[in-house]
Amino acid sequence: MRIKQTITTAAIATLLCVASALSQEQAKVIISNNKFEPKALTIKAGSEVTWENKEGTHTVTADDDSWTTSALTAGKTYTRKFDKPGKYSYYCTFHGSKDGHDMSGVINVTP
Numbered sequence: 001m002r003i004k005q006t007i008t009t010a011a012i013a014t015l016l017c018v019a020s021a022l023s024q025e026q027a028k029v030i031i032s033n034n035k036f037e038p039k040a041l042t043i044k045a046g047s048e049v050t051w052e053n054k055e056g057t058h059t060v061t062a063d064d065d066s067w068t069t070s071a072l073t074a075g076k077t078y079t080r081k082f083d084k085p086g087k088y089s090y091y092c093t094f095h096g097s098k099d100g101h102d103m104s105g106v107i108n109v110t111p
């Protein structure tokens with residue numbers, strides 16, 4: 001009984017460890033009709049974010065126009081690295097607009 005409990009605890013601890021490592025190194029935003037999920041994501045400077053489009057056609061476009069994707073069709077991904085801390089707002093040119101309207105999101109980059 002005691003051994004079983006210890007093994008279960010160890011297994012859970014391992015899973016939590018793996019989950020936390022994944023969330024740090026593979027920040028992901030899922031694109032669907034018509035939203036970014038999560039809408040707000042916080043990462044550390046130097047991390048990459050991958051947007052994965054599950055359905056429809058969308059763009060990932062910076063509010064300040066400093067970067068954009070072309071139209072991403074279903075199944076396409078886009079990865080961008082964020083080196084400097086700051087707040088990076090973005091939107092889909094087809095279904096959203098600047099300043100967080102409709103289909104939009106934000107990446108918060110911490111030092």
Ligand SMILES: [Cu+2]
Pocket residue numbers: 034057058059092093094095096103
């Ligand atoms: Cu869209």
